[in-house]
């Protein structure tokens with residue numbers, strides 16, 4: 001079955017039994033307080049951590065049954081932090097995203113070059129492709145790392161706080177890009193902290209204490225009483241143009 005799916009995932013660390021599926025063409029936002037297990041779940045779904053119980057299915061087969069190259073073609077992951085390949089040129093960093101597609105001799109073809117150029121362009125990083133990664137600002141670096149994930153042209157994209165470090169314009173750009181990618185058939189799972197960005201997803205999943213507390217359409221999940229139970233009594237929800245808008249009551 002198409003999709004990337006965590007089934008009864010228990011451990012490591014905080015995870016206490018999580019079921020979550022991302023279908024092709026769907027953008028799912030993963031919200032939850034600090035330490036609730038979002039990054040751990042993403043790393044398990046990316047195949048970087050092995051769950052102690054349960055399984056992750058990629059297109060209906062256990063992740064590990066695919067082999068690392070095939071997995072790298074099908075899914076890409078943007079981590080939350082470093083280490084960063086600071087000494088590489090931006091273009092070289094993005095080309096790393098093509099590794100799962102290169103043949104035995106690692107020779108790049110037209111498709112690889114086009115994918116790299118496309119990825120640099122869609123994140124708006126074309127202007128600094130000749131710079132060293134280590135010389136970029138935090139937001140510029142974040143966009144380049146996103147481009148590296150996109151260069152793989154994955155069917156599933158796992159993003160850990162992709163809008164961190166970004167100014168408002170580029171946050172909007174990334175959120176719009178996630179929607180576009182989903183429209184192209186990519187399954188996107190993005191950990192976000194801003195519920196107003198999550199409100200733009202097709203579906204919102206909320207974790208707390210290593211469990212999935214809620215999952216559904218943004219307007220069904222982003223309810224004031226529920227968000228107060230997660231983040232405290234100062235949280236308010238207004239509705240603007242039919243969409244929940246979350247803010248803090250000063």
Ligand SMILES: Nc1ncnc2c1ncn2[C@@H]1O[C@H](COP(=O)(O)OP(=O)(O)OP(=O)(O)O)[C@@H](O)[C@H]1O
Pocket residue numbers: 013014032033034035036037038039040041
């Ligand atoms: N390598 C590790 N060793 C021990 N505990 C860990 C490890 N990685 C994560 N944990 C613990 O697992 C829990 C969940 O961490 P995780 O990073 O998945 O949370 P999160 O929801 O992504 O948090 P945040 O919003 O702060 O990024 C935390 O209590 C964390 O301390």
